[in-house]
Amino acid sequence: MQFPFLGRGWSFPPTFDRNISGVEMLEEASDIASSLEILLSTLQGERVMLPQYGCNLDELLFEGLDTRMKTLLADKIESAVLYHEPRIELENVILSENDDLEGVVTISIDYRVKTTNSRFNLVFPYYLQEGTDVNLSATLNLLPDNS
Numbered sequence: 430m431q432f433p434f435l436g437r438g439w440s441f442p443p444t445f446d447r448n449i450s451g452v453e454m455l456e457e458a459s460d461i462a463s464s465l466e467i468l469l470s471t472l473q474g475e476r477v478m479l480p481q482y483g484c485n486l487d488e489l490l491f492e493g494l495d496t497r498m499k500t501l502l503a504d505k506i507e508s509a510v511l512y513h514e515p516r517i518e519l520e521n522v523i524l525s526e527n528d529d530l531e532g533v534v535t536i537s538i539d540y541r542v543k544t545t546n547s548r549f550n551l552v553f554p555y556y557l558q559e560g561t562d563v564n565l566s567a568t569l570n571l572l573p574d575n576s
Contacts, residue, residue: 458549461516461542465551468509469536484509494534499524506536518543 444453455463471483484505492498503522510519517540525535536553 458542458547461514462549462551464514465510465517465538465540466553468513469506469553482513502534502536506538510538510540516543517541520548 445451446453468482469484469486472487473483473485474480476482486502486505489498489502489505503524506522507519510517519538519540521537521539523537523539525537527535533554538551538553539548540551541548
């Protein structure tokens with residue numbers, strides 16, 4: 430590790446590798462990027478020991494995408510990063526408007542790692558994923574028979 434003070438953590442979701450006899454680890458800038466993705470996709474209260482950790486973006490999922498909602502979305506991200514990611518300095522949060530009619534908002538986060546002064550950009554797609562492996566006949570077979 431070139432910059433051990435930037436941290437080292439498990440990959441998420443955790444993956445195990447027989448060659449290294451354990452969990453794959455992320456280090457330095459990739460650990461920070463992974464931490465940001467986890468922060469943005471976690472609901473507050475979801476972590477038992479850290480109830481304030483998270484961003485609560487899911488509560489805005491079906492709201493209309495007007496200026497007020499975009500401002501609220503950016504503010505939630507800025508606040509979460511400010512309180513829960515001390516290794517970086519947030520420079521900019523940009524919400525793309527290219528796919529907003531398709532229900533996709535692309536969040537671009539520009540940040541600077543405080544200790545190395547390196548700049549990075551994280552692009553986080555914000556949308557509801559469809560269930561693609563849904564088997565309706567198997568689901569109907571699981572329903573109780575009321576006859």
